[in-house]
Amino acid sequence: MDFFTHFIVPFAILTLLKVKGFTVKDRLSGGFGGISVDFDVIFFAVGFLAPELFIFTHRGITHSFIFGLVTAIIFIYIISRPSINGFISHLIRRDIKIKFNKRNVILAYFGVLTHLFLDFLTTGGIPLFYPFSLTRYSANLYYYTDLVTAIVALAVLIILYLRLDPKYKKIALVGFMIMLISFGGIRADAKMDTLQSQTLSDGYNQITAYPTSDMFTWTVVESDGGNKYKVFTYNTLQKESSNLREVNNLTVNNGSYESAQEAIKYANTLPEVEKFHWNFPHATINATKTDSGWNLTYSDLIGNHYEPGELSVVVS
Numbered sequence: 444m445d446f447f448t449h450f451i452v453p454f455a456i457l458t459l460l461k462v463k464g465f466t467v468k469d470r471l472s473g474g475f476g477g478i479s480v481d482f483d484v485i486f487f488a489v490g491f492l493a494p495e496l497f498i499f500t501h502r503g504i505t506h507s508f509i510f511g512l513v514t515a516i517i518f519i520y521i522i523s524r525p526s527i528n529g530f531i532s533h534l535i536r537r538d539i540k541i542k543f544n545k546r547n548v549i550l551a552y553f554g555v556l557t558h559l560f561l562d563f564l565t566t567g568g569i570p571l572f573y574p575f576s577l578t579r580y581s582a583n584l585y586y587y588t589d590l591v592t593a594i595v596a597l598a599v600l601i602i603l604y605l606r607l608d609p610k611y612k613k614i615a616l617v618g619f620m621i622m623l624i625s626f627g628g629i630r631a632d633a634k635m636d637t638l639q640s641q642t643l644s645d646g647y648n649q650i651t652a653y654p655t656s657d658m659f660t661w662t663v664v665e666s667d668g669g670n671k672y673k674v675f676t677y678n679t680l681q682k683e684s685s686n687l688r689e690v691n692n693l694t695v696n697n698g699s700y701e702s703a704q705e706a707i708k709y710a711n712t713l714p715e716v717e718k719f720h721w722n723f724p725h726a727t728i729n730a731t732k733t734d735s736g737w738n739l740t741y742s743d744l745i746g747n748h749y750e751p752g753e754l755s756v757v758v759s
């Protein structure tokens with residue numbers, strides 16, 4: 444989900460929940476929490492320089508229940524510094540001064556939880572239970588970001604910013620939430636349609652559907668549990684499949700299968716390969732024996748918004 448949506452969702456919930464004594468500052472704390480964990484984009488360089496620290500990435504460590512709380516605390520601490528909120532308040536000509544206290548941290552963590560929930564719904568997933576598990580959890584319902592949602596969210600943010608009757612702001616927030624939930628409903632329906640329209644081909648026993656930027660187009664992956672994949676695109680409006688391809692999990696050129704397996708076993712312990720598997724749940728391997736050893740090329744099947752879908756390593 445986009446930055447604006449992550450601010451608006453907790454802000455909207457805290458506005459629409461009729462809890463007594465909630466002020467604009469409380470909603471602001473929720474909104475700040477909502478955007479805080481996406482400041483992990485600053486980790487970009489870390490993951491690049493040290494692949495073994497691949498959890499330090501966008502949608503990595505901060506997108507977990509525990510480090511989401513740490514992030515909320517740090518974010519509220521920073522944004523509550525007088526020099527910082529004074530500067531921003533002056534810049535945008537609105538008072539965003541909030542205090543660093545338990546109440547605001549809890550509200551910000553509520554914002555973090557809405558963020559984690561929304562990102563969980565998107566494809567790619569997030570490591571919710573890190574540091575206990577590296578597993579990325581995803582409902583594979585929404586695409587990474589949705590252009591229409593992002594544009595409407597920005598419009599709502601402008602309405603919130605303008606000095607308008609609170610009534611209109613409330614209408615904008617309700618409208619936005621209805622849109623967001625409806626898109627989810629349409630997508631859930633299209634996904635079910637996609638899965639139900641398929642009969643598994645001979646030899647295949649698993650089927651998964653991944654969202655694309657178009658709510659009615661899904662990437663379908665059939666698998667036999669490890670040896671081969673069948674990948675295609677399905678459109679629920681035209682009821683048509685396209686781009687069908689069948690790929691082997693492992694293709695060996697020149698050398699023996701056993702020797703290739705040994706090389707892969709070793710390569711799997713390399714941080715860049717571990718990182719690749721973490722980013723791409725469905726990767727195929729092309730192993731070619733050369734004079735200097737095994738040339739292993741990992742290719743992703745379904746695409747990831749943030750990382751290149753191919754990796755080559757040499758095992759000598």
Ligand SMILES: [Zn+2]
Nearest residue numbers: 480481502562
């Ligand atoms: Zn996020």
